[in-house]
Amino acid sequence: MIDNxxxxxxxxxxxxxxxxxxxxRKTVTQRILSIAGTLTGFLFAANLFTKVYTGSILTMNASNWEAPFGIVFVADMLSATMVLLTSIAALAVSIFSATGVGRARxxxxYFPIFHFLVMGLNGAFLTGDIFNLYVWFEVVIIASFVLLTLGGRKAQLEGAVKYMAMNILASTFFLTGVGLLYGITGSLNMADLALKIPEVENQSIVNLTAMFFLIGFGIKSAVFPLYFWLPSSYHTPxxxxAATFGGLLTKxxxxxxxxxxxLVFTPDEFMKTLFIVMGILTILTGAFGAIIKNNIRRLFSYLIVCHIGFIIGxxxxYTKVALLGAVFYLIHDMIVKTNLFLIAGLIRQLRGTMNMEKLGGLYAHYPKISLLIAVVLFSLAGIPPLSGFWPKIYLIEAGFSANNYAFVLSVIIGSFITLYVIARLWSEVFWKNDPAEEIVTDSFKPLKPFKKMLLVLPIGILAATTLYTGLNAEIIIQVADRISTEMLDTTPYIQAVLGN
Structure with a gap:
């Protein structure tokens, strides 16, 4: 169905x-415009999701050039869900930014670049052309690099150099893969590629092309062994x-x-095994990296890596149950990871530091805020019946069904280590007494009530979304089930785009 x-x-x-x-120069106006823009974007995203969920796959041909010759935008269940989750996260970050970002930035x-970044993300989710996917990726990279360096502190610039170097490498692999695809098929429309790739006589070149995409997207997703840039850069801005990066960019x-x-490549046994091995190693390296961290944002950065492994595995x-679990975990992870970095920012605003050794007594001083944060932390740890619990059940079930006990064991280890580090964080930051010597940075000032409210509100919005996801898991399962069905049977997507 065509829908402009x-x-x-x-x-x-x-x-x-x-x-x-x-x-x-009018920062107050920019803040108002940003919140209004992200709210409007959320309403459009909710409308798009509703249309796809209650109807069918939607398409739009730019300038009425029919696929595969023209630029096509496609909204299936996966892309509509990603746009909706991005819009929720962007709204929360926009509200937080109104007081959580300094006027100098x-x-x-800051705000125009932030909206260019969200624009690029939505474009990437909705494009039906693999070259335009590359173009949207570049929009995202440019905007994210500017946001990462905004302020010009030494730590930011060091993190930005690592971030940009790895993303340039990823883009090189991505663009090389795009060139190879066009060379062997003469098309870049993903629906058209799905029909032409199986007809290529030399499948060895197809497998080589797939590896280029795996490396390019693997770097962007921060999977093992290509993950090291993420913990080195996400704690600096x-x-x-950091909330935008942690919740959205790797996703x-x-x-x-x-x-x-x-859609384009159907993984063979070698590729499936490679994904599983990468997933297991990503889980373990991220989990063990988080154990030794005392800085809250560094700890959260390693947990991003760890939980990406669940999805990759x-x-x-590549079964219906496994894909359902992976998609459910992706839905849970986007909201929770965005919220974690907002929580880290709130703690920094309240106490002047994010070093757990120098923190303590938050529950005694801010009991309501602490309970709100507990919902997010317990969801991250997978405490039933919260949102992090349900997808792991499906992933473990899929692992047992495939007799892949190594993946099941890695999921269990990653889950227990996540529970351990979250329990340690809660004990250090919230339950233990205040440090004997008060730690206050030069820039730390007590928060005014209105500013505190604007910082807590977006955390509450995302926490409510997380709570809804866990307590209404049957609805999320229906969405994830439909997405996994469309992944395994791409015929409706191809017919919607090409009209065959």
């Missing part, structure tokens, strides 16, 4: 960014930026892996 409103979620952030450029264009790489390795098992 598909690109509304892209255009709203484009126009918001352009409008903010007209108010370059706003004057250097402001918490609002666009995961989305690309899902899309390409279910589910893709490697």
């Amino acid at each position: 409103q598909i690109i509304a979620t892209v255009l709203v952030h484009l126009f918001t960014a352009l409008l903010q450029l007209a108010f370059w 706003m004057l250097y264009g 402001p918490s609002a930026v 666009v790489g995961i989305y690309a892996l899902f899309r390409v390795f279910t 589910g893709l490697g098992l």
Whole structure:
């Protein structure tokens, strides 16, 4: 079904960014425009999700050039869900940024760049052309690099160099793969590629091309052994930026892996095994890396790596149950990881540091806020019946069904280590007494009530979303089930795009 409103979620952030450029020096106006823009984007995303969920796959041909010759946007269940989750996270980050980002950074264009970044993410999720997926990736990389370096502190620049170097490498592999695909098929439309790839006589070149995409998207997703740039860079920018990175940027790489390795390439046994091995090693390296960290954001960065392994392993098992579990975990992870970095930013604003050894007594001083944060932390740890619990059940079930006990063991180890580090964080930051010597940084000032409210509100929005996901798991399972069905049977997607 053709629906031109598909690109509304892209255009709203484009126009918001352009409008903010007209108010370059007026930071209060920029804050209002940002919140209004992300709220409007959320409403468009919710409308798009509802249309796809209650109807069928939607398409839009740019300038009425029919696929596979023109640029096509496609909203199936996977892309509509990703756009909706991105819009929820962006709304929360926008509200947090209104007070959580310094005015100096706003004057250097924080809000326009933030909206260009969200625009790029939505474009990547909705494009039906693999070259345009590359273009949207570049939009995201450029915007994220500017956000990462905004402020110009030494730690930020060091993290940005590692981030940019690895993303340039990833883009090189990605673009090389795109060139090879066009060379062997003469097409870049993903639905058309799904039909032409099986007809290629030399499947060895197809497998080589698939490896280029695996390396390119693997770097962007921070899978083992390509993950080291993430913990080195995500702890350096402001918490609002880190929340956007932690919740959304690695997930666009995961989305690309899902899309390409279910629609364009069908993984053979070697590729499935490779995904599972990478998933296991990603889980273990991320989990053991988190154990030794005392800085809250560094700890959360390693947990991002750990939990990406759950999703990659589910893709490697490549069964209905495994894909359902992987998609459910992706839905849970996008919201929770965004919220974790907002929580880290709130703690920094309340206490002046994110070093767990120098923290303590938060529950005694802020009991209501602590209980709100507990919902997020316990969801992350997978305490039943919260959102992190249900997808692990499906992943473990899929692992047992495939007799892949190594993956099952890694999921269990990763889950217990996550529980341990979260329990340690709760004990150190919330339950233990205040340190004997008060630690206050030069920039630390007690929060005013209104500012505190604006910092807590987005955490509450995302916590409510997480709580809804866990307590209404049957609804999320229905969505994930439909996504996994569309992954395994790509015929409806191909028919919607090509009209065959």
